[in-house]
Amino acid sequence: MPNSNLNQPDQSAQASAVKPGHIALTLDEVHQLAYRVLTHHGLSAEHAQAIARVITAGERDECHSHGMYRVLSCTRTLQHGAVARDAIPVVSDRGPGVVAVDAQFGFSQLAFEVGSKVLLEKVRKTGIAALAINNCYHFSALWPEIEALVEHGVAALAMTPSHAWVAPAGGSRPVFGTNPIAFGWPRAGAQPYVFDFATSAVARGEIELYRRSGRTLPKGWGVDAKGSPSIDAATVLDQGAMLTFGGYKGSALSTMIELLAGPLIGDMTSAESLRIDDGAGASPRHGEIVIALDPRFFSAGNFIEDRQRAEKLFESITGQGARLPSQRRFAARSRSLANGYVQIPEALLRDVQQLLG
Amino acid sequence: MPNSNLNQPDQSAQASAVKPGHIALTLDEVHQLAYRVLTHHGLSAEHAQAIARVITAGERDECHSHGMYRVLSCTRTLQHGAVARDAIPVVSDRGPGVVAVDAQFGFSQLAFEVGSKVLLEKVRKTGIAALAINNCYHFSALWPEIEALVEHGVAALAMTPSHAWVAPAGGSRPVFGTNPIAFGWPRAGAQPYVFDFATSAVARGEIELYRRSGRTLPKGWGVDAKGSPSIDAATVLDQGAMLTFGGYKGSALSTMIELLAGPLIGDMTSAESLRIDDGAGASPRHGEIVIALDPRFFSAGNFIEDRQRAEKLFESITGQGARLPSQRRFAARSRSLANGYVQIPEALLRDVQQLLG
Known part of the structure; x- marks a missing residue:
């Protein structure tokens, strides 16, 4: 069973399934934690609900960069002050x-x-x-x-x-x-x-990771200030541009x-x-x-046949071993829903919980 | 002055401007020739007018593969018989x-x-x-x-x-x-x-040209029957696939x-x-x-300002020496309209005119 208490996680029952250095949370717990942090930083309940929903969906689908991690950047944006915390669309x-x-x-x-x-x-x-x-x-x-x-x-x-x-x-x-x-x-x-x-070509954050680890970039990701191809992350980020x-x-x-x-x-x-x-x-x-x-x-009156046409297209892609774009994400979703929990890195959870302090 | 007689081209006045092996035709002449060939092969006047217009636009913009050359493939499609020659949309x-x-x-x-x-x-x-x-x-x-x-x-x-x-x-x-x-x-x-x-990645015709000339393809254009990258044009066209x-x-x-x-x-x-x-x-x-x-x-009432926003975007592209997508085509258009004529390869013109026989 997943943890029911955020502050005192009890992993005993599922220790074998949870990766080392991770904490299991139900989707409800993810939602509640995101909601609590965001409202704690002054965001209105309606906005916090809407954002917690997409953050929970991100964790559920194992799109970690759009999951709990975003509570950090979202809070940073709240602290920065320009965002209206109780804006009514x-x-x-x-x-x-x-x-x-x-x-x-x-x-x-x-x-x-x-x-x-x-x-x-x-x-x-x-x-x-x-x-x-x-x-x-x-x-x-x-x-x-x-x-x-x-x-x-x-x-x-x-x-x-x-x-x-x-x-x-x-x-x-x-x-x-x-x-x-x-x-x-x-x-x-x-x-x-x-x-x-x-x-x-890639996310900016990806190039940041290359800079931090001192690796050279693959070709085609960026240029230097003269527009020549560059494989140096710092050059691309600070002087040139991404492609x-x-x-x-x-x-x-x-x-x-x-x-x-x-x-x-x-x-x-x-x-x-x-x-x-x-x-x-x-x-x-x-x-x-x-x-x-x-x-x-x-559709000119053949709605069902037209739908089947689309299904044949998808079959001709997956039938040869190629993937549809969100296939991995949907597999993660099934997994999360079947498990009843997702796994959050301990360090990330600590950082997020500190925002409640 | 461009030719006024298709069958007896008179290039004397502009001999210096016309490339060797080419014949100068006015846009009207391009339109008329395309129209004549298409109607000669049974296409209705309305269809022939509409097609001659896009063929003329192709020649005007020096998109030769969509210009006079298309009279050949269009006639082939007419001869193939499946196309309805007088279809009324x-x-x-x-x-x-x-x-x-x-x-x-x-x-x-x-x-x-x-x-x-x-x-x-x-x-x-x-x-x-x-x-x-x-x-x-x-x-x-x-x-x-x-x-x-x-x-x-x-x-x-x-x-x-x-x-x-x-x-x-x-x-x-x-x-x-x-x-x-x-x-x-x-x-x-x-x-x-x-x-x-x-x-x-490229037009299929481009890969055909590589096959004819026996050159190897650049990487990324195609795969073989197993899905492995291939630089062999025949393999890509006949056994594998383009990418x-x-x-x-x-x-x-x-x-x-x-x-x-x-x-x-x-x-x-x-x-x-x-x-x-x-x-x-x-x-x-x-x-x-x-x-x-x-x-x-x-636009929320700032139509002119919004348009200017788009213009600034274009300026920020062209201002650094990058090209807008149709820039070359529009330059060709200006040239054709200023000259009053376009240049058709003699061999192509002969092939097209033979379709009138």
Whole structure:
């Protein structure tokens, strides 16, 4: 049985299953701990609930960098002070297919929860609709949002800028953020098809790890101040720039993300977002665009056959031993739900609990 | 002065400007020649006009593989017989944000011309709208369609599957087509921001050229039948598969394109399209999805400022010596329009003119 007391973990019953240096927590315990820390630092109950939900989902899916670890950075953003701790998102109807939510400089999750309800109402009437989230602090992965929409039977696409760290193809100076793009497709009787990736070659944190350990970078991750390929982490981070994945094609996609999730929706580009942060290292503040498509409007009366077409596509991928994008994450989810607990590194848990002091 | 008589070209006045082995034709002459050949092979006047327009645009922009050269493959598709030569596209209104056009097994261009008018009407009312084109033969680039929409002040995104030649990341057998994705953003007083690229690492024709010349392929273009990297063009084309750009990220994007321009709109995946072709080598038959977004619905009352934000983004790319995706094409366009003519290889012109015999 997992621990029922956070402060005095009792691992005896499951000692064999829990990795050394880790503590088992139920998903409820993860949620409660995240919630307690965030409210302790002044975040409103509604925001803390919404954030604790995505942090718990991250731990459940063993996406550790988006799990309990994020309580630390989220608290840092709260301490930094610019984020509105009790912001109430303001919905504005912009047209039959467009809803915008002004997050009022709060975290993005609550704004998404409020806005996605209206997005779903709209897409049920129009067939395609878009949600713009403005003025939010954003730190989470996009897949929790994609999954929240896809479980209502729609396909969904989401994009955000971040902080300008990534040079365009052929350039040397940062323009783009790590600019994630995520997409989901509903499947009957199976986990949805979901991808969520940064359009940078790798995460910035990955390059930080190379710097700390003094290793040289793989080629294609970054350039120096002159735009020449660099395998030195410090050069890439401090003088040059990161690169996008996929050369000029990735660079073009990243530009599209800047435009659709920035100027289109009246919000900041990654360069503007980095300037606003002004070295504080808080969660980036910017906008987000989410597009939903209702397959029932697009299918010419053969909805079931069309769904089967998609299933054949997935089978032709998995049937040859290739993986679908979220396969590992869904396997972790099954494992966590079957076990009834997740495993948090002791040191991380200590750091998080200290934030309650 | 460019030639005014196709059959007896007079190059005297511009001999110095025309490359050896090339013939100068005005854009009107390109259009007329394409139109004559296509109607000569039984294509209806409406279809021939629509196709001649995109072929002329291809030559004008020096995208030679989408210019006069396509008259050859288009005629081959007409001779193959499956394409409906006088198909009349049928528009169906699927909802406030969705219009579908059944191309009735004709070429895609006329269906796009018909459908894009409705798409624009819809997006003006809803803020975001989608056009699905079904049952069309498709051979052209997507940028002419993107530009046709963007000149009305909307942002646009288009995707199509093709023929299954490309393996998923981690696989060995073809599942995806070269699956192009194209995007456009309107700019006041400047050519629009437009990209249009295949999600395969390279075009299949490029690998064919390597086979013909006996050169080894660069790494990352293809795999052998076991999924191991291959630099042998014949192995990749005949036994293994091509690869997407950008590894698993490109593979995920290509999957999204299959889903949105295939099963979502009730049309074929690249694998189904290749099966239908059954070795004929005609233009692929499949569907297409086009999404348009009207910035006026998304902007929170600061439309001009938001546009300027996008311009700053472009400046930060070009200002450091990096190129915007269509920059070369737009330079070619200016050149062609200033010259008043384009240059067609004599051998190609001969091949095309022979199709009139």
